Amino acid sequence: MAVLELKQVTKIYQKGDQQVHALRGVDLTIEKGEFLSIIGPSGSGKSTLLNITGCLDTPTSGRVIYNGKELGKMKEKGLSDYRKDNIAFIFQSYNLIPVLTVQENVELPLVIERKHSKKEMAAMALKIIELVGLKGMENRLPKEISGGQEQRVAIARALVKKPLVVLADEPTANLDSETAEDVIALMQKINLERQTTFVFSTHDPRMQKHARREIVLRDGAIVSDERK
Amino acid sequence: MHTIIKIAYRNLLRHKRRTILTGIVISFGLFLYIFMDSIMNGLDRGSMDNMINLSTSAVQIYTREYDADKESYPLKYGLQDLAGIEKTLCAHERVKSVTPRTRFLGELSNDEESMPVIGTVVDPQKDKTVFKLTDHLVGNYFSEENEREIILGKDLAREMNVEPGGFITMYALTSYETRNADDFKVVGLFNTTDPALNKSGVYITFRAANSFLDLENTVTELNVQLKHRINFDNLLDDMHDVQALVTKELPNLRASSFKELGAGILALVKGKKNWGAGMTFVFLLIAAVGIVNSVLMSVYERIREVGVLRAMGMGGKEITWMFMCEGIMIGFVGSLGGVVLGVASVFVLTTYGWPLDKIYGDMYIDTAGFPFWGTIYGEWNIPLIIGVFIFGMLTAFLASLPPARKAARMEVTQALRFV
Numbered sequence: 008m009a010v011l012e013l014k015q016v017t018k019i020y021q022k023g024d025q026q027v028h029a030l031r032g033v034d035l036t037i038e039k040g041e042f043l044s045i046i047g048p049s050g051s052g053k054s055t056l057l058n059i060t061g062c063l064d065t066p067t068s069g070r071v072i073y074n075g076k077e078l079g080k081m082k083e084k085g086l087s088d089y090r091k092d093n094i095a096f097i098f099q100s101y102n103l104i105p106v107l108t109v110q111e112n113v114e115l116p117l118v119i120e121r122k123h124s125k126k127e128m129a130a131m132a133l134k135i136i137e138l139v140g141l142k143g144m145e146n147r148l149p150k151e152i153s154g155g156q157e158q159r160v161a162i163a164r165a166l167v168k169k170p171l172v173v174l175a176d177e178p179t180a181n182l183d184s185e186t187a188e189d190v191i192a193l194m195q196k197i198n199l200e201r202q203t204t205f206v207f208s209t210h211d212p213r214m215q216k217h218a219r220r221e222i223v224l225r226d227g228a229i230v231s232d233e234r235k
Numbered sequence: 236m237h238t239i240i241k242i243a244y245r246n247l248l249r250h251k252r253r254t255i256l257t258g259i260v261i262s263f264g265l266f267l268y269i270f271m272d273s274i275m276n277g278l279d280r281g282s283m284d285n286m287i288n289l290s291t292s293a294v295q296i297y298t299r300e301y302d303a304d305k306e307s308y309p310l311k312y313g314l315q316d317l318a319g320i321e322k323t324l325c326a327h328e329r330v331k332s333v334t335p336r337t338r339f340l341g342e343l344s345n346d347e348e349s350m351p352v353i354g355t356v357v358d359p360q361k362d363k364t365v366f367k368l369t370d371h372l373v374g375n376y377f378s379e380e381n382e383r384e385i386i387l388g389k390d391l392a393r394e395m396n397v398e399p400g401g402f403i404t405m406y407a408l409t410s411y412e413t414r415n416a417d418d419f420k421v422v423g424l425f426n427t428t429d430p431a432l433n434k435s436g437v438y439i440t441f442r443a444a445n446s447f448l449d450l451e452n453t454v455t456e457l458n459v460q461l462k463h464r465i466n467f468d469n470l471l472d473d474m475h476d477v478q479a480l481v482t483k484e485l486p487n488l489r490a491s492s493f494k495e496l497g498a499g500i501l502a503l504v505k506g507k508k509n510w511g512a513g514m515t516f517v518f519l520l521i522a523a524v525g526i527v528n529s530v531l532m533s534v535y536e537r538i539r540e541v542g543v544l545r546a547m548g549m550g551g552k553e554i555t556w557m558f559m560c561e562g563i564m565i566g567f568v569g570s571l572g573g574v575v576l577g578v579a580s581v582f583v584l585t586t587y588g589w590p591l592d593k594i595y596g597d598m599y600i601d602t603a604g605f606p607f608w609g610t611i612y613g614e615w616n617i618p619l620i621i622g623v624f625i626f627g628m629l630t631a632f633l634a635s636l637p638p639a640r641k642a643a644r645m646e647v648t649q650a651l652r653f654v
Binding site (some may be wrong): 095111120 | 238241242245248249268466538540542543544546547548549550595647648651
């Protein structure tokens with residue numbers, strides 16, 4: 008079943024008098040439970056594709072269909088609401104809220120979602136914190152844990168509301184080899200156990216090795232789409 | 236909302252130094268305003284109290300004939316049934332004391348030169364219950380005999396080259412309009428805040444005036460002192476009440492209150508209040524700049540954080556509120572600090588005053604009645620203190636709105652890329 012479909016998606020940025028074609032008619036279908044990596048050189052359109060996939064940006068033309076619902080023409084408010092309910096992000100530099108504890112950071116998407124009681128939110132957060140191996144660190148601030156642990160918190164934060172798709176932008180770029188392997192293993196485990204769809208852009212060969220589908224972008228177009 | 240407040244609060248604690256500095260700027264601005272307002276009101280009150288306590292009293296009562304011709308200080312329109320008038324006045328609950336006075340025009344002379352003066356005939360003991368001339372006296376007050384004794388202004392004494400213990404000649408028209416001259420012993424000099432009084436005022440007793448002016452105890456005006464009021468407007472109301480009492484109970488007499496006698500200084504005080512409003516604006520502008528600066532810095536430092544929250548689906552309104560909460564919290568703490576400091580300073584000013592004479596020594600400034608000789612006491616202005624707090628909060632709210640909205644309107648993709 009297709010979770011996400013991009014049909015003839017283009018994105019053109021205006022830089023002064025010049026037009027920059029970031030995406031040129033991209034067609035892409037992502038199925039539920041995929042573990043998909045997007046690779047390509049700098050300026051190939053990876054970030055733009057990820058932004059449009061994550062409803063952070065809108066295409067210049069083409070269609071974006073999530074679970075059968077077309078989002079391409081939605082305004083910011085509608086996209087924001089859709090993101091809130093269905094999409095989660097993992098960032099290269101973790102981007103945890105520095106003044107919130109591990110548990111509060113993990114609870115944050117649920118707080119924004121406003122669908123659960125305080126008690127439910129705490130229970131959901133603690134469960135996922137245990138899943139990512141950070142039990143006992145709930146009350147620590149981001150500055151009190153390591154980079155690898157921060158990324159685990161970011162993963163927990165992304166997964167706590169059981170999103171349709173998790174989008175990760177270079178999730179292992181700031182981690183040492185051992186920690187990166189741990190994080191990849193964790194993402195794979197969750198992908199397999201929960202059938203959560205993961206889409207990540209990466210330059211990291213370790214990450215590419217684990218991807219079950221690899222899309223190569225060049226000059227805003229998909230030049231290769233390989234399932235392993 | 237709880238999480239938004241929590242994030243805002245913790246961010247303020249995260250940047251303690253900046254928060255404290257901004258809070259201090261706001262507190263200082265508001266404190267300065269409350270303090271200045273108290274001092275200015277204290278100065279105004281001091282000036283008006285001085286005028287009441289030295290020359291006008293709260294209410295003056297005289298005959299209608301005297302009122303029509305009072306610029307020439309005629310001696311022929313004396314008040315009748317003084318005891319009855321005093322009894323009627325003292326029946327009013329706000330009246331503290333009453334004293335008779337008779338003013339006359341005269342001329343002081345030494346062997347070399349002469350100076351025109353405005354003389355005041357007083358009852359030495361009763362006068363002290365209404366006026367505070369003795370507070371400004373150098374030398375002695377009238378003796379028990381008080382025969383041919385005179386007290387005059389320090390500047391006038393300097394001009395006439397006379398000192399306490401010396402003698403001076405005074406000329407004046409008697410009640411029969413014949414010119415008379417007599418020598419008076421200078422027992423004391425006064426140095427008040429009223430330059431005109433210091434330059435041309437002289438005081439003699441009724442006993443001396445009875446022989447010098449053939450006065451026969453003629454009293455041309457009764458001066459009324461009222462009980463103290465913290466708020467000067469209440470005192471003005473009391474004066475109005477006493478005037479109304481005279482109009483009703485003593486219809487043949489005329490009562491003038493400080494509202495008419497001190498119309499000039501009242502207009503000056505009103506003018507200064509407008510200046511005070513301008514001053515408020517400047518102080519609050521300082522506070523507003525502090526808040527805008529603080530919230531803007533907070534926004535720029537946390538652009539990526541804003542991007543993350545927006546990516547998670549947090550709405551623009553919530554982002555705006557998060558930053559506004561920071562501004563409002565700083566505004567609250569700053570305003571509270573300003574009010575606490577302000578109240579403390581006003582408490583000190585009203586309780587202990589500001590002893591200008593100890594700070595500036597024997598400096599004399601011709602300041603149209605400003606009390607530069609003694610201690611300035613502040614005035615409480617509770618509505619202003621409450622208003623300043625509300626205004627501080629309102630300024631914080633309005634000042635944090637533009638940077639907060641700027642944060643909410645940021646493009647998510649731009650915010651996430653921001654380093």
